[in-house]
Amino acid sequence: MSDQEQQPTDAPEPRGAGLEQPEIEHRPRWRETLSVLMSNRLAAVGLVVLVVMVVTAILGHRLAPYALDAQDLTRRFDPPSADHWFGTDDLGQDVFSRVVIGARSSLLVAGVSVGISMVVGTLLGLLAGYRGGWMDSTLMRTMDVLFAFPVVLLAIALVAVFGPSLRNTMLAIAVVFTPIFARVVRGSVLSVREQLYVRAVRSLGAGDLRIVLRHVLPNVAAPVLVQTSLSLAFAILTEAALSYVGVGVQPPTPAWGSMLSDAQRYMAQGWWLSVFPGLAIFVTVMSFNLLGDGLRDALDPQQRSIIEARGAGAKDGDA
């Protein structure tokens, strides 16, 4: 072999001058994700809307132009005007103020319930996927059973048993959403567990806890994040539906769903009563969906949306 040829092999130049990969790899992963996410205009809009919504929910009363109990019976069913942007209702209350204050119940219920189901579902999914065996089949069969109940109906039944209240609404939605997280996490764990590097780490004697924390959890973080955003959208819809049928957030706390229930009663008196609370639900749900889809594209293109996952879920579970 001539020296000429051996030299470059001994002192390799891994990447040529014209190649552009290196600097990307030095950036932290979340920053890259964020930049991909922000380059997705729809997801960026969703995020901005959500930030506005969260601020609204936190400031609530302070942002609303009228107090929650401000009634003006001389101005019932006023159409939208400069004084009352979204008009007034049957008691002469300002609809805009009620929509603003109602953001709190919606986001609070969605946030807490999805938070609970994310933590519990992730733990169950980790346990099932990582332990395998009877633990896996028992847990997943249980989740299948929960999956067999229609979401809203199960939530209604749970609320019926424990009584309607803000706390029970949260718990009911949390129970209903837990299996979704358990499935998503279990699926990711199963694929990570068999990866060569995880098997290698295990054969080197690493403990289970260490493997889960260092290797498995980071890999399930992306699908869980995507699922969280999509679940928040679905949870807001569920809370609104429960409040609409009267088993969710109870009066006098204003909630978008129960406002629509009243609105339907006074439909002949004012269209604005039906339009604005629903629009608030729609915009919030859509923003979570856009953000979720954007996250999925940025993190993990293979993930399906929550609704597709739920639709196909029963089938996957049986395979």
Added chain:
Amino acid sequence: MSGYVLRRVGQSLLALLGVSIVVFALMHLVPGDPIRTALGTRFDQDVYEVLLARSGLDQPIPIQYVDWLTSALVGDLGVSFRTGQPVSDALMQRLPATALLAVAALLVGIVIALPAGIVSAVRQGKPVDYAANGFAQVGVSVPDFWYGILLILVFAQILGWLPPSGYTSPLDDPVDALRRLILPAVTAGVVTGAILTRFVRSSVLEAMSADHVRLARAKGMPSGYVLRHHVLRNAWIPIITVSGLQLGTLLGGIVVVEVVFAWNGLGRLALDAVVRRDYPVLQGAVLLIAGVFLLINLLVDLVYAKLDPRIAAS
């Protein structure tokens, strides 16, 4: 094949057993004494004791469960705390209305989703695709009851074309039944259509990217032929599967739509039972809906196995 059928049927029965346990447990999770709670201010010691004996709530819990389950298997779900009517009668009275609405909504959804999904996959990245995606995104984000209220506002309140609510059996008055069916079916159908549009689009896209589609094109087959025989023929299988599953989802999911349109189906029955604390009726309704959901899933899977020769062979 038969092994697969047996295994699948076994799984469904197991899930049904689990469902029955959950449904049974629900009543026992009610804080306090459910019959006392149900009777509330109309409490009467004699009525109480009759109901207690007939509900078997004075027995130990495992015995209660076995009794309840064996009765349920022969169609006896107990009697309503409120009306004394057998629960199974009440359910059977309401089931046709819910089934009609669910099937109609599924049809609306399919009629929307098939063309929208296929066209948007074939014209990927074109304006049609963006329009279909936009529709799907809006459709899954709109609360169905709000959308129903808006439809009532426009088509009943403002235009006066259709009745705002109520259910008529098609056996009594087909024309009125159809007029009353349109708005609720469209309400539930649009949401289903949005979910299915996304799914049809992704199934068709996936089928289009298959190697055998490239080979079909390389054989010089015209694009319409390739689309029909090599793309759609393969995409049907998942599309039929998910459409079937949607029917199950719809059955349980149209509770709220039933409330919007005062549609006398199972969902309203269950909800009224909640309000009146009529636990046997609630139990029965939830059990029936979940059972039908499992049954539909089972049937869909068996059809799926029939359609895909690879599963049939294994």
Added chain:
Amino acid sequence: MMSEAPVLSVRDLEVSFATKRGVARVVRGVSYEVAAGETLAIVGESGSGKSVSTLALTKLIPIPPGRVTGQALLGDDDLVPLSERQLLEYRGTRVGYVFQDPMTSLNPVHTIGRQLTEHTRYHLGLSESQARERAVELLEQVGIPAAESRLDDHPHQFSGGMRQRVVIAIGLACDPDVLIADEATTALDVTTQAQILDLVRRLQRERGMAVVWITHDLGVVAGIADRVLVMYAGEVVEQAGVDTLFDLPRHPYTVGLLESLPVLGDLERRDLTAIPGLPPPPTHLPEGCAFHPRCAFRHDERCATERPPLTEVAPGHSIRSFYAVPEEAARAASTAARLPEPGSDRTTDPEGRDDARSGRT
């Protein structure tokens, strides 16, 4: 070798794709000719543009975002300006394709018979029974036993090797002038691979077909090719008769490829040498010679600034490099590929290879 008029003559073929990261120039000015009865092998790593350059001939790539320019003469007809509709008369009938993965190249929901007859019925106007007769004939030719009884089977009832035979039968069904085989044996085990190579050679002789064989496997090249095109980053970097290419490769990239082959029965003689680095992404090609960042023979600034033309170093042998590899270095590198039986490659089964080489050396 080039005594006959070429069946397929490709001139300055360029294929590019509009992507989010810029225009990907996947095939850059590729020219070649294939005559009836001749086999041209196109060799390169994945991403070198070898597959796309042949798919683009009949626009089997998505357009847009793809764009094809240049000339692709099939007989007297230039395929490049033709519409999708016009191309239907060439695809399958005059240009047959065989693709890589036999597990996915057949539609799982249709029978083998259906997939073997739909294009003969469409293009040749055969009736159903005629088309089935033809299908049986083809299956027999590609060596499928009890062909008639298997027409109504589904693909999952066939083994991988059998499926690839079916795919070849589909490619041959309309008697094409040119058969394009894209990694047609890559997914198969070595014994089956040898049988398939043998089969294609036999059918080619019988029909006087031109064959373009795309592969990254130099063992296969040695087994089947008359002439070889080596592609790198969308360009032809070396073009020679098969013996010349293995005996005296002159482009640094080709030499590097040969050196990276292990040699069976000769493992102790020399170390394997991998080419350092990675091929450039087609959206960001380097200035000058596309190979210079990885080249062991890079001499001066010229390599980094000026794109070398394809120049002839001997009759019928051209390279795209300012500096040819010195002959003795080239010979040393080629020893591997010529010993002990020239077709050695990573997975060589000597018997299979012998089989594959039979009738050539």
